[in-house]
Amino acid sequence: MSERASSTGSTASFRGQITLDGPSGTGKSSVARGVAARLGAAYLDTGAMYRAATVAVLDAAVDPEDADAVARTVAAARIEVGTEAGTELVLVDGVDVAARIRGAEVTRNVSAVSAVPAVRRQLVEQQRALVAATEAVVVEGRDIGTVVLPDATLKVYLTAAPEVRAERRAGQLGITDPAEVAALAEDLRRRDEYDSSRADSPLRPAEDAVVVDSTDLDQQGVVDRIVELAASAVGAGDRS
Numbered sequence: 001m002s003e004r005a006s007s008t009g010s011t012a013s014f015r016g017q018i019t020l021d022g023p024s025g026t027g028k029s030s031v032a033r034g035v036a037a038r039l040g041a042a043y044l045d046t047g048a049m050y051r052a053a054t055v056a057v058l059d060a061a062v063d064p065e066d067a068d069a070v071a072r073t074v075a076a077a078r079i080e081v082g083t084e085a086g087t088e089l090v091l092v093d094g095v096d097v098a099a100r101i102r103g104a105e106v107t108r109n110v111s112a113v114s115a116v117p118a119v120r121r122q123l124v125e126q127q128r129a130l131v132a133a134t135e136a137v138v139v140e141g142r143d144i145g146t147v148v149l150p151d152a153t154l155k156v157y158l159t160a161a162p163e164v165r166a167e168r169r170a171g172q173l174g175i176t177d178p179a180e181v182a183a184l185a186e187d188l189r190r191r192d193e194y195d196s197s198r199a200d201s202p203l204r205p206a207e208d209a210v211v212v213d214s215t216d217l218d219q220q221g222v223v224d225r226i227v228e229l230a231a232s233a234v235g236a237g238d239r240s
């Protein structure tokens, strides 16, 4: 039996869309890349697109809370992202911003930019076009199962206890000082509150999403669980 057609089901031939939504730091990016690699699927990081839009806003010295100016600035920006799990390609007007989008200034301002309805319309249209060009794809974000791809093959909503998420993010950044870990936890809480309470496409699980709690699972365990769910979803589709 090949590695990709393992005990979790015959997944090498997966065709369809898997959505992975959830709060910040629950492991969406790492898990989505792992699932895409296992299934031989494309991968789309929609958060990277909102982060790239935020770079455009900051570079134009526009106030991220000024919705009209934000909408105009993002409409004029050319935002490009790749869909390969193994490479991170993020460009704004042809300039590589893949490293910059992970910086503190972008992270602090991205929720305000992503709450602007015109920005969401623009990027959702682009996301759907990117997905339409794939046969199999894992898409991660906040509103993928609810708004972007309501008919996806499988919808997963990933959660984890807030203190566990803060510890993992601290590990990722090499932070050990308890006061700095507490500050990270507060940043995650603030961003989740902003993303969950906005009027347009708030963060929430789709009604038909499977909730996967990763608090007590390692990364590989979460990938295995989602690959297993994908095999069941494809099987259920074949029977219907």
Ligand SMILES: Nc1ncnc2c1ncn2[C@@H]1O[C@H](COP(=O)(O)OP(=O)(O)OP(=O)(O)O)[C@@H](O)[C@H]1O
Residues within 6 Å of the ligand: 023, 024, 025, 026, 027, 028, 029, 030, 031, 047, 168, 169, 171, 172, 214, 217, 218, 219, 220, 222
């Ligand atoms: N199940 C897990 N067990 C332990 N560590 C994990 C697990 N899942 C992810 N991680 C680690 O947690 C950190 C955060 O993961 P990741 O960046 O994928 O989260 P995210 O949900 O995409 O975050 P954000 O929404 O802020 O972009 C990473 O260092 C990742 O390796």
Ligand SMILES: Nc1ccn([C@@H]2O[C@H](COP(=O)(O)O)[C@@H](O)[C@H]2O)c(=O)n1
Residues within 6 Å of the ligand: 024, 046, 047, 048, 050, 051, 110, 111, 112, 114, 115, 140, 141, 142, 143, 144, 191, 195
């Ligand atoms: N579908 C999405 C994806 C992301 N956002 C916003 O972008 C921020 C950054 O996302 P990361 O996954 O890269 O951390 C996030 O906090 C949201 O404000 C979104 O609105 N919709």
